[in-house]
Amino acid sequence: MTLESLNLLPALPEVFLLCAVSAILLLDLFISDRNRAYTYLLSLLTLAACAGITLGTASDRVEFAFNGLFVDDPLSDLLKVWVYIGVAGVMVYSHVYGRSRQLFRGEFFTLALFSTLGMMVMISANHLLTLYLGLELMSLSLYSMVALQRESPRSTEAAMKYFVLGALASGMLLYGMSMLYGATGTLAIPDMAQRIASGEVRGTILVFGLVFVVAGLGFKLGAVPFHMWVPDVYHGAPTAVTLLIGSAPKLATTGFIFRILAEALGSPSLVAEWQDMLVILSVLSMVVGNVAAIVQTNLKRMLAYSTISHMGFFLLGILPGSAEGYGAAVFYAIVYVLMTLASFGMILLLSREGFEAENIDDFRGLNRRSRWYAFLMLLVMFSLAGIPVLLGFWAKLAVLQVAFEAGYTGVVVAAVLLSVVGAFYYLRVVRVMYFDDPVDTAPIVNAGDQRALIAVNALALLVLGMAPGWLLAVCQQAVKASL
Amino acid sequence: MLFGLPLLSLVIWLPIVAGIVVMATGSDRNAGAARWLALIGALLGFLVTLPLFAQFDPSAHGFQFQERSSWIPAFNIDYHLGIDGISLLLIVLNAFTTVLVVLAGWRVIESRVSQYMAAFLVLGGVMNGVFCALDAALFYVFFEATLIPMFIIIGVWGGSNRVYAAMKFFLYTLMGSLLTLVALIYLYNVSGSFSLPAWYELEIGLAPQILVFLAFMIAFAVKVPMWPVHTWLPDAHVEAPTGGSVVLAAIMLKLGGYGFLRLSLPIVPDASHALAGLVITLSLIAVVYIGLVALVQNDMKKLIAYSSISHMGFVTLGIFLFDELGMQGAVLQMVSHGFVSGALFLCVGVLYERMHSRQIADYGGVVNSMPVFAAFFMLFAMANAGLPGTSGFVGEFLVILGAMNVNFWYAFLAALTLILSAAYMLWMYKRVIFGPIASQHVAALKEISAREALILALLAAAVLGMGIWPQPLGAVLDNSVADLLSLAARTKLP
DSSP states (O other): OOTGGGOOGGGHHHHHHHHHHHHHHHHHHTSOGGGTHHHHHHHHHHHHHHHHHHHHTOOSSOEEETTTTEEEOHHHHHHHHHHHHHHHHHHHHHHHHHHTTTOOSHHHHHHHHHHHHHHHHHHHBOBHHHHHHHHHHHHHHHHHHHTTSTTOHHHHHHHHHHHHHHHHHHHHHHHHHHHHHHHHSOOBHHHHHHHHHHTOSOHHHHHHHHHHHHHHHHHHHTOTTSOTHHHHHHHHSOHHHHHHHHSHHHHHHHHHHIIIIIIISOSHHHHHHHHHHHHHHHHHHHHHHHHHHHTOOBHHHHHHHHHHHHHHHHHHHHTTOSHHHHHHHHHHHHHHHHHHHHHHHHHHHHOBTTBOOOBGGGGTTHHHHOHHHHHHHHHHHHHHHTOTTSHHHHHHHHHHHHHHHTTOHHHHHHHHHHHHHHHHHHHHHHHHHHHSOOSOOOOOOOOHHHHHHHHHHHHHHHHHHHSOHHHHHHHHHHHHHHO | OBTTBOHHHHHHHHHHHHHHHHHHTOSGGGHHHHHHHHHHHHHHHHHTHHHHHHHOOTTOOSOEEEEEEEEEGGGTEEEEEEEOHHHHHHHHHHHHHHHHHHHHTTTTOOSSHHHHHHHHHHHHHHHHHHHHBOBHHHHHHHHHHTHHHHHHHHHHHOOTTHHHHHHHHHHHHHHHHHHHHHHHHHHHHHHSSOBHHHHHTOOOOHHHHHHHHHHHHHHHHHHTTOTTSOTHHHHHHHHSOHHHHHHIIIIIHHHHHHHIIIIIHHHSHHHHHHTHHHHHHHHHHIIIIIHHHHHTOSBHHHHHHHHHHHHHHHHHHHHTTTOHHHHHHHHHHHHHHHHHHHHHHHHHHHHHHHHSOOBGGGOOOHHHHOHHHHHHHHHHHHHHHTOTTSHHHHHHHHHHHHHHHHOHHHHHHHHHHHHHHHHHHHHHHHHHHSSSOOOHHHHTOOOOOHHHHHHHHHHHHHHHHHHHOOHHHHHHHHHHHHHHHHHHHSOOOO
16 A cells, blocks of 8 residues: 555546535525525535646556556546546536426436536546446436426326436446446456457457347437437437536546557557447448438437437447547547536527427527527537538547558448438528517517527537637647557 | 738638628618628629739749638548639639629619628638639638538529539539549548648559549539439529529539549549540530530520530540640639529529519510610620630630640530530520510519629620630649649559
8 A cells, every 4th residue: 555546646636526515505505596596606615615626636657546446537527627627617507497397496407416526537447346336326317307397297207218228228237337347357457458469368258248238329319220228318318407417427438448449459469359339330320310300390309319320420439449539439429428517508598488499390490589599509500510501510520530551441432421411400490490470479588698608608618619729739638648 | 921910711710700700781671781891892802813823923833822720620521722823713703603693683682682692602612612722621611611601592592492402513513523422531541631732642542543533523513514413403493592503513513623633633543535526425425415405495504514524524525635725724614604594593683683583484575674784695605605705705706716736526516515515605695585466464574673784794805805805814724734634644543
């Protein structure tokens, strides 16, 4: 036992967050419904403080804590900061929406923060057990948040579906991990990589375990053919919770994939094994996601299928198994989170008491009702479609480029053609906003912080699209420094 | 550089910033302000192109007014601008057209004026970006970004079937250009940068060259548009508002021709030579067959749209003859077509505003109530038919001469257009302008206003000026065309 191994500094953000959430949980008991805004503000403050700690302790070194169970590297810092941004965005977007739907409660905020903690643990895990613990902490918080509206049968059904399928996925993942343990005799990620590299490991068991791990990852990402839960959960959950499920956890999953595929199972012989599986997942996701999205009339369902297709694109970045590729994938995930926040944020903004603006038709004639919101939504949709000069285009270019470089020409051509299909349904939203007359003429009422956030969020897609260089460079450097 | 200003950046960004300012005027209560701001923006945008013309050195080789700074280091993408004579002419044409379009929409557009004007200003700036870009990623960004404003223009201010036309326009062109993206990624992986001048020096084997050429060709052929991927154009033209049609015909189609010149020929010269026969065949089909299609149209806008396709066939034909006269002719034809087709669409717009019909059958005897308009329309119809003394003659004549140098039958087929276009233009003109007065509505038509007369007079001056004295334009082009031909004449096979 050395002093080095007692060092908890790398885990300071997690430790702080845990203490803060516990305090908020207790304090909230004494706050009346009228003053619930304090919980909201405290939660935002906590996230801001976490961001401060993470950025303050960030360094280019890779540090370990808890006897190597936990790792703090540049990539984890980067992903965590974006997780804070994502979760804080969810809270700001949803507080007005939540007030009229019994969601503006202490539970919403504490559960969101606990899921944040889970994501952070996933991102920083250096051991399969830690990874699994983080995953479950995040997932269990999210399951209960979907069910937070107890009276709504639709959310209850979605919660059941999410829970059962999520448990199945966790089971698969655990089974796969146990195989990996059986083959290598360790659950620690660096040791596992070392033993695999030494060549003394039984290949069959390893590959067997790998298949289950990839299937579990596929579930968590929502990649086809493990995507069934995505549309139902996105549609059934209260939009505020959908926003949370659709945004920050994708970053945690990115971290998860990086730890397990790049760090633990990144030896060249194994890379070739999982590449074949990911190609199938990626292409199927792009096909099913884009084609199924066309026929949706519900915007939340459409965005769910669009998520599936985006995950297909994201996997293109993982495919090459190179640092550049992971960098592109991380960039893609961050851009995707920004776009999801803005798109679901807009649904939340247009919803009001007793009315959910979740059908595409609810956006009819938005340009006549509010030119500003219509313009922002136009930016978001064209960014999702990957039209230059918006940020979504650079994310696509980054992953397409690395996949092309790795020799997946056919996959790249397919991806490009499918994004034409994708453009169709994003255009449809723009079409109803600009070309049609409004059916809903109620005034749009929002809080100031929401209005400011949606403007910053959507304009960021444009501004960062004009100068995407630094974000891309940050992602590439973080991955290079962490591998 | 004038006073050390980055002129090309100004040419691109000034209209875009003006567009944002116009958009900020908001609702239609401030429509007047939006109109005047848009006009000021468009005029300034035109004024900053004039020093380019004045300072352009026609005796120099290579790109001028270059600006270069690093943009996205991760991909080695530079913000690299520069122009040669070909881009110069198209930039000036574009800035000029933007002014006309703002004027043309002055009274016609009454709803969401600020958005309308802003869309055209932004579109103008973005298209200047395409003509200035010397970095392939920058080129692609501008090339694609043009779709967004045009989609909105067609969809919001268009005719009854506008949604269909806007979607078709967007998806058709997106489909074409995304394959180009794959080709660009390939070239990046081979060369390590997106710099066009660097790509001009790159050695590539024949098989990849052919694939790259085809990928480029799909994008540019859709844009030009070439037969058989032209079907989006008649729909888009018919449904678009007058201003949209003008910009589409005058500038946007040129992006395709320009793409062939800037990307296809110099980057993959061997493939360009190998597949020149294909492009020439498609061009001749466009010239002859689409000319015949134009003959039977009942809708004036459709007729002009088909005539556009047929005339753009001359452009692609001239480019792929690899002959100095042919290529000069192709570029001059692009410029002339910009003036003439823009003017014709404006003329149809003038009639449509008054009658709300584009059907030829609804008209007849318009000359009795609108003699001045009839005179302008006559001039532009003749220019479209390629009458000597108008701009239409210069480009077509040079292309036919170039074709004659290469193959008699190319020239023969291309020359058929002189008969065909005269036939469809004059026949349409006769049915609309002359003959007995078709209805009370026609009898009650009001002569064009001073604003409309000004727009048409400016275009008439351009058409006649270019037709009578094309020498200055030719001088600007001489070295650029020669440079391009020498780049295209090399073999890049390893």
